[in-house]
Amino acid sequence: MSGFDKVVHSYEEAMAGLTDNMTIISGGFGLCGIPENLISEIKHKGTRGLTLISNNCGVDDFGLGLLLPARQIRKIIASYVGENAEFERQMMSGELSVELTPQGTLAEKMRAGGAGIPAFYTATGVGTPVAEGKDERQFNGRSYILEEAIVADFALVKAWKADRYGNLIFRKTARNFNPLAATAGKITVVEVEEIVEPGQLDPDEIHTPGIYVNRLIQSTFEKRIEQRTTRAAGE
Amino acid sequence: MSGFDKVVHSYEEAMAGLTDNMTIISGGFGLCGIPENLISEIKHKGTRGLTLISNNCGVDDFGLGLLLPARQIRKIIASYVGENAEFERQMMSGELSVELTPQGTLAEKMRAGGAGIPAFYTATGVGTPVAEGKDERQFNGRSYILEEAIVADFALVKAWKADRYGNLIFRKTARNFNPLAATAGKITVVEVEEIVEPGQLDPDEIHTPGIYVNRLIQSTFEKRIEQRTTRAAGE
């Protein structure tokens, strides 16, 4: 089944075709489950003018924050963008355009993009700055606003395990936005910790079917922790 | 965690509160993954005037078809209703009201109902009888129709395994509409083949989190096959 083998062997190959001014969706929540090596490859490539859709934008020296110093990002659509000094500087100076979107709406917009749903109604954001310029409509006596789907030229995904056909399994809360991102990219690139042969993953346990995946690369990950919070062993 | 123990010990208890003229969503595709014992309980109860939302309506002597002889169903919303003589008779005579809905739209309407999305746009059905009376709108130069969410008084679900808290795992294509049905019931009742203790299911492998489940019952299943199609062993 060579036509279904999604494995590539270099990050250059994984991100081939990415050019200036493209749109990228990235999985991850904070620094958890982020496609850290794919992001580094974009930094290395020096692609500029990017529109980025991601729940957060990393920290100064890790994750999507790495794309800030060389001003590779033109615009970001995110729900929460704290913890990043260079980000704040570029946002305040107007160098970086920021579109804040409620977290659940952002997730649903990605899902809708992948699922061929061009728009949906939600109560989230009614009566707030998020509703500005959007259609409002009542259903069963309650107000809802119309939110449109998001798709991107590239979707960057971090999974735990995959088979060669791109069937993916995520691990714990590193799942977050990743399965949604996977569905919404014209080209979906996935990096994983382990690649197995087709048939080795239980079909009932696959989170993302390989049909959504174009390229797959195996790597190692730093997995930096943003808020290491512990209790004493006896507690 | 007694407050989270969803297990009930009789079908009477499982379907308590179901009364005439209520709306029911049922999981299942054909006879695969149908909540067969919950359906039998409704037959036994004799509840009438029901509006049923299910992809199909069983066969004459199994599945939802069992509710036809005593005319317990007033209306059905389904995508495909063949293979059932009594169904055809009641439909042709006007005793049974049938609202045909495309399969993907039906699935999405259930998901939307559970997810607090009151309505969504889809290209499915544009220019067909399904579009009649529905809002039509263009996005990126293509026409879409507005479809509204579905919720029901009861959702009936068949899963494979569950823990006492109602976390569910489905098996193979018996999954189908079941996880969607589970989200869209005011009261969601699930029957399963095996109930285990909380902690025995891997949190990454749970298809339906227990938050959607109100009642859980363990039973045995006939699992009738509609089209038994085989090949010779050597082929």
Added chain:
Amino acid sequence: MALTRDQIAQRVALELQDGFYVNLGIGIPTRVANFIPQGIDVMLQSENGLLGMGAFPTEAEVDADLINAGKQTVTMVAGASIFDSAESFAMIRGGHVDLTVLGAFEVDVNGNIASYMIPGKLIKGMGGAMDLVAGADNIIVTMTHASKHGAAKLLSHCTLPLTGKGCIKKVLTDLAFIEIKAGKFHLLERAPGVSVDEIIKLTQGELVISGEIPEMQF
């Protein structure tokens, strides 16, 4: 000679490409799986929630929990995945399936298709067909070119209630392989031994004949 059902399936199979995710409807389309060319691998999507459908099971393999969209017992290939109906149609509606093959009663020059309902006759429902035709970019309709009584099914306007509007670009009948573009049928190939005149006679919508029309190769 008009193509047999298997020959129609065989000709459709030549449109497959290595790595295609394919949804095959009930009837002739299902048979396409029997003619997948050497060196080409495809994965079959079954809209009830299975990607990577395999052969029918042996008696020993039969599993009531594993069926296809035609409700037949099936198996899974290595690398298959299972998902719920919303995910299955997200895949279809979102345009992730590379090729959809399905039957029809009528197709017209504007790419409209009627396939699920004959008024006055028993209505069984559209199942997943409306989602499939609305979701796929690449659809091949398989059908007989005309009815037993010679009534055309390739029309200027569909007469039956539509399954989808403006979504069909390719039709393979027992007589011809036809492309639909800019409001016209275009004859691409004819069945071996079938004349262009014969095809013209049995086609009601405008049919463009451009140059020599080759016979189908299998």
Added chain:
Amino acid sequence: MALTRDQIAQRVALELQDGFYVNLGIGIPTRVANFIPQGIDVMLQSENGLLGMGAFPTEAEVDADLINAGKQTVTMVAGASIFDSAESFAMIRGGHVDLTVLGAFEVDVNGNIASYMIPGKLIKGMGGAMDLVAGADNIIVTMTHASKHGAAKLLSHCTLPLTGKGCIKKVLTDLAFIEIKAGKFHLLERAPGVSVDEIIKLTQGELVISGEIPEMQF
């Protein structure tokens, strides 16, 4: 005496019921988990995709792949489940979470809440707060009753950009437990040693005092 942050959390915890699925925001709401009454079990939802959040991990248990919505390392209880962000907010938006506790800058008599943005100051974003306030039927807002400088936060009209409109029914401050209905604040309880007059003075929106107002019991 005004309540401490822990006392606010402790009073909120008395609103929990056995079997509640609860989402606790960052700050004071997080502390509610430390005061769950005896005999009551709740399951904590973390909107980044976890139902059944447990205690912070020991050093040995720390797992970079297991965090809460505040990005802190956490553990899971037995019976926990993991899901993606769309499913997590389906749960929230669909009204399946029994109680949401979150902080705010301002609340008004119409149940409006402002909690994510102070114009001119740094804007970090609403995260999941807009979804949480729009999705839950049962929300408790926790905040200090007034600013350090005595400026009211319980207003006739919110002055800051809203997080949600008409969605707040209960507010627990360091001074009072207040219900919002029919366009008015209703004083339900006062902090031990805090007078009704003191609460009236620090409340700008219309406050209904009906009969004797009891002191909070812990």
